[in-house]
Amino acid sequence: MIFFDMDGTLAKFYYHPQYLELMYEQGYFRNLQPYKLADYANNLAASGIPVAILSACIDSPYCEQEKRAWLKQYLPAIDENHYIFTRAGENKAEAARKYMEQFGEECKGSNLFLVDDYGKNLEQWENGTGDYRYFPIKYFNGINGTKKKKYKYSFKTIKQFEKLISTRFWVK
Numbered sequence: 744m745i746f747f748d749m750d751g752t753l754a755k756f757y758y759h760p761q762y763l764e765l766m767y768e769q770g771y772f773r774n775l776q777p778y779k780l781a782d783y784a785n786n787l788a789a790s791g792i793p794v795a796i797l798s799a800c801i802d803s804p805y806c807e808q809e810k811r812a813w814l815k816q817y818l819p820a821i822d823e824n825h826y827i828f829t830r831a832g833e834n835k836a837e838a839a840r841k842y843m844e845q846f847g848e849e850c851k852g853s854n855l856f857l858v859d860d861y862g863k864n865l866e867q868w869e870n871g872t873g874d875y876r877y878f879p880i881k882y883f884n885g886i887n888g889t890k891k892k893k894y895k896y897s898f899k900t901i902k903q904f905e906k907l908i909s910t911r912f913w914v915k
C-alpha cells in the first residue's frame with residue numbers, strides 16, 4: 744500500500760506567506776492547487792495499485808470536509824474508504840497500522856510506503872510496529888529539505904518517483 748500525505752505533498756500548502764493563519768479560514772484547504780504528483784497518484788490508483796491518503800487535520804470545522812472534497816476533485820480514482828485522517832501531531836505509522844489491521848491476516852507482511860514532505864512523519868514511519876514493513880519516501884517539494892538530512896528513499900521529480908517505485912515495488 745502506498746500512503747500519500749496531502750499538505751506539501753499532493754497539495755501546494757505553503758504557497759501563501761500567511762498560511763499559518765489562513766488555514767483556519769473556510770476555503771483554505773479546498774482551494775489549494777495540486778502538485779503534479781497528485782495526478783500521478785491518481786493514475787496509480789486507477790491502474791489498480793493500492794493507494795491510500797494519510798493526512799493530518801487541524802482543529803478547524805472546515806479542514807476534513809474540504810480535504811475530502813479536494814480529493815474527490817483531484818484524485819477521483821481513490822476510494823473514500825482509503826482516506827485516513829489523523830489529528831495534527833499524531834503518529835502516522837500508528838494510524839496506518841490500525842488501518843491495515845482491519846484487513847486481517849491477508850495483509851500481514853505487507854510493505855507500507857509513506858510519501859511525505861515532513862521528516863518527522865518519515866522518522867516515525869521508519870519505526871512503525873506490527874507485522875508490516877515500513878518504507879519512508881521523502882518528497883522534496885522545493886520548499887522543504889533545508890536541514891540537508893539524507894533519506895534512503897527520496898525524490899523531487901515524478902520521473903524519479905516512478906523509478907523509485909518501479910524498482911522497489913513489493914506492494915501487496
Ligand SMILES: [Mg+2]
Binds near residue numbers: 751752
Ligand atoms: Mg505534509
